[in-house]
Amino acid sequence: MAKISVTYRAPKGDDKVVEMGGHTFFDGKVEKIDSDSETFLLGKLRTNKHFEVSEKDIPKELLKTLTAPKPAVLLASEQEDGTFAIMKGADVVKAPLTKEEADAFNALSAEDKAEYVAA
Structure with missing residues (x-):
């Protein structure tokens, strides 16, 4: 467990004071965040332009997790022309689909979605 320095x-x-994740941040003052129990909060703060997170205190394994690119999510959505398509980020993976097919696809688990697209 490491305590990570975060400055608002x-x-x-x-406002010179903001509350987030059970912490009260004062402008310019360091707040310590627990790297084990508050990983999600650290991830959010690292991408917020109003917070400085001291990366020198972050354990290397946690830093890899926080900086790893998130995989694009498979999601069926309605297109501009009224049809439906399975999207991976901004890319169309499969089209066209009916609304019923799109709803059924979105109800699948992430593993099942990947399997469906691979078939």
Whole structure:
């Protein structure tokens, strides 16, 4: 367990205090975040331009997890022309689908979705 230093930098004209994830952050003051129990919060704060997260305190394995690119999610959605398609990020994987097929696809688990697309 490591304590990670996080500093809030309030935007000009905004509140000098913000609460997030059970912590109260004061503008310019360091708040310590537990790397084991608050991994999700650390991930959110690292991508928020108003927070500085000291990466030197983050264990190497956790840093790999926080910086790893997230895989694109498979999701069936309605297209501009009214048809449905399975999308992986911004890419069309399979089209066209009916609304019923799209709803059935979205109800599948991530593993089943991947299997369906691979077939």
